[in-house]
Amino acid sequence: MRTVLITGASRGIGAACAREFAEAGYRVALNYHRSEDQANALCAELTAQGCEAMTVQADVADSAAVTRMVDAVKERFGAIDTLVCNAGIAMQKLFTDTTDEEWSRMLSTDLSGAFYCARAVAPDMIRAHCGCIVNIASMWGEVGTSCEVAYSAAKAGLIGLTKALAKELGPSGIRVNAISPGVIMTDMMQSFSVEDVAALRDETPLCTLGTPGDIAHAAVFLASDNARYITGQILGVNGGMVI
Ligand code: NAP
Numbered sequence: 001m002r003t004v005l006i007t008g009a010s011r012g013i014g015a016a017c018a019r020e021f022a023e024a025g026y027r028v029a030l031n032y033h034r035s036e037d038q039a040n041a042l043c044a045e046l047t048a049q050g051c052e053a054m055t056v057q058a059d060v061a062d063s064a065a066v067t068r069m070v071d072a073v074k075e076r077f078g079a080i081d082t083l084v085c086n087a088g089i090a091m092q093k094l095f096t097d098t099t100d101e102e103w104s105r106m107l108s109t110d111l112s113g114a115f116y117c118a119r120a121v122a123p124d125m126i127r128a129h130c131g132c133i134v135n136i137a138s139m140w141g142e143v144g145t146s147c148e149v150a151y152s153a154a155k156a157g158l159i160g161l162t163k164a165l166a167k168e169l170g171p172s173g174i175r176v177n178a179i180s181p182g183v184i185m186t187d188m189m190q191s192f193s194v195e196d197v198a199a200l201r202d203e204t205p206l207c208t209l210g211t212p213g214d215i216a217h218a219a220v221f222l223a224s225d226n227a228r229y230i231t232g233q234i235l236g237v238n239g240g241m242v243i
Contacts, residue, residue, distance in 0.1 A: 001025065001026070002025070003078065003079070004021045004027070005029040005117070006029070007031040008032070008033070009030035010032035010036075013181070013186060013212045017216040018030050019042075020216035020220045021082075022053065024220050026051075029055075029056055029073040029076075029080070031058055032057055039055040060116060067116075067120055070117070079124040081130060082134075084136070085133065085158075087109065088109060088188075090151050091148065091150060092148055093147060094147060114158055115161060118133055121133075125169070131173070132176075135178040135179075136181065138152075138181060139236060140155055141157075144156070162232065166233075175227070175228075177222045179215055180235065181238060182236070182242065183204065183210060185212075205239060205240030210239060
């Protein structure tokens with residue numbers, strides 16, 4: 001049986017990924033940062049459905065905490081063969097108003113977090129000559145957007161990390177891909193007004209916004225053997241917003 005560790009699995013896209021990987025027959029380790037109750041409720045839901053699931057608290061921006069998280073998962077489930085780096089924060093702010101702390105927090109969560117997690121799971125994957133990493137980037141990492149300079153930079157970095165890591169780990173039998181979501185209706189979109197959300201929908205060629213399940217389906221596909229020849233790719237799941 002395969003084991004997936006999903007960061008930021010308490011809510012939104014990460015929670016949808018957890019449900020989808022459980023459905024696909026994986027053991028699921030659910031990382032959360034602050035939303036302990038939601039993570040525990042999801043864990044109970046998956047367990048009731050017959051999935052082997054566990055929760056594990058960690059701030060992915062903290063390298064030592066990531067090491068402890070991976071050790072805890074390995075102790076319970078054995079080696080991790082699939083990693084979904086989903087944990088992330090967003091921020092809408094003028095570039096000139098962004099503080100050093102905000103910039104640093106964005107980079108350490110949305111970019112360094114994936115680096116720490118991949119580095120912590122890679123040795124076992126290399127030993128097993130098999131494994132799969134799926135990073136959740138953003139279309140803004142591909143094309144950039146106004147008032148989200150720090151977020152766009154972090155996600156652009158995650159795209160670079162994905163491509164470079166795919167080259168480095170490919171000879172070890174490990175695939176590394178990213179999903180680049182468009183506008184997905186989760187808590188992350190709460191700071192947008194109804195008008196802004198409607199405008200984003202109108203700009204989307206498929207004329208509808210995405211759901212967490214849309215991203216989860218893509219993640220399970222990329223982790224599956226059906227994607228065995230796919231690595232280093234950035235899969236846009238965005239309704240055609242960025243082509
Ligand atoms: P969300 O609903 O706000 O959920 C964010 C998740 O990330 C939560 O589970 C949260 O955990 C976790 N998280 C945040 N900081 C963390 C940290 N330091 N350590 C560990 N976990 C942390 O967001 P979402 O929309 O599902 O976004 C998930 C990912 O998709 C993010 O990387 C985001 O950038 C990306 N994305 C989203 C959209 C969109 O339109 N929604 C578009 C493109 C990309 P706690 O609740 O436990 O603190």
